[in-house]
Amino acid sequence: GAVVSQHPSRVICKSGTSVKIECRSLDFQATTMFWYRQFPKKSLMLMATSNEGSKATYEQGVEKDKFLINHASLTLSTLTVTSAHPEDSSFYICSAPQGTSGGAGETQYFGPGTRLLVL
Amino acid sequence: GENVEQHPSTLSVQEGDSAVIKCTYSDSASNYFPWYKQELGKGPQLIIDIRSNVGEKKDQRIAVTLNKTAKHFSLHITETQPEDSAVYFCAMTYYNQGGKLIFGQGTELSVKP
Numbered sequence: 001g002a003v004v005s006q007h008p009s010r011v012i013c014k015s016g017t018s019v020k021i022e023c024r025s026l027d028f029q030a031t032t033m034f035w036y037r038q039f040p041k042k043s044l045m046l047m048a049t050s051n052e053g054s055k056a057t058y059e060q061g062v063e064k065d066k067f068l069i070n071h072a073s074l075t076l077s078t079l080t081v082t083s084a085h086p087e088d089s090s091f092y093i094c095s096a097p098q099g100t101s102g103g104a105g106e107t108q109y110f111g112p113g114t115r116l117l118v119l
Numbered sequence: 120g121e122n123v124e125q126h127p128s129t130l131s132v133q134e135g136d137s138a139v140i141k142c143t144y145s146d147s148a149s150n151y152f153p154w155y156k157q158e159l160g161k162g163p164q165l166i167i168d169i170r171s172n173v174g175e176k177k178d179q180r181i182a183v184t185l186n187k188t189a190k191h192f193s194l195h196i197t198e199t200q201p202e203d204s205a206v207y208f209c210a211m212t213y214y215n216q217g218g219k220l221i222f223g224q225g226t227e228l229s230v231k232p
Contacts, residue, residue, distance in 0.1 A: 001165060004162075006162075032217065032218060034218075034219065034220070041227075042224075042225075043208060043222045043223065043224050043225050044163070044208070044220075044222045046219060046220070046221075049217060049219065093162050093163070095220070097218045106218055107153070107165065107168065108153070108165070108218065108220060109165065110155070110162040110163045110164070110165075111162050112161055112162045113160070113161065113162045115160070
């Protein structure tokens with residue numbers, strides 16, 4: 001299957017700092033990528049849809065000024081957690097559909113995840 | 120809103136036995152149903168998927184069945200092995216939602232040797 005990478009795999013930061021997480025599709029182009037958040041022993045919660053060349057679409061209850069998303073190219077989306085606080089500590093995962101339109105029915109591949117710990 | 124109910128939340132089987140996980144959904148417009156396996160500390164890995172025009176799909180020890188009338192789909196793992204131990208998530212998406220996946224709550228499968 002297709003490969004999606006994330007960097008860093010783990011990050012520890014102080015409260016009040018900002019953290020950037022990168023998501024790359026390595027062997028295919030993705031006009032759409034998705035960002036999820038996962039708490040321990042819980043399911044994946046969709047945060048936002050990242051759209052190449054346009055603004056991200058955020059799910060209800062997700063603060064767009066807190067979680068900045070930039071889809072700079074067809075293979076890279078970044079999530080920046082601004083002014084991070086301990087409650088932002090979580091496992092962040094991105095995914096990309098292997099297709100050009102991001103439409104339903106396209107196989108989605110997930111990155112390995114980024115563990116964020118805010119002290 | 121759209122949701123997927125997944126059962127059971129935990130499942131323990133003996134090595135060599137079969138495991139079945141079931142998901143039900145509410146929106147009849149759903150047309151794509153993937154299953155993911157997630158190991159501790161890792162991202163979800165696609166193991167099998169099925170589209171709404173097919174009733175069953177099999178890949179070696181793994182199979183998925185879909186009943187669109189009853190709005191449920193199931194994952195079947197035969198001849199389970201200890202390395203099958205993980206959390207399994209069902210998901211669904213549908214035509215007018217731009218590929219967004221809605222996930223079930225997850226099933227923690229434990230295969231005892």
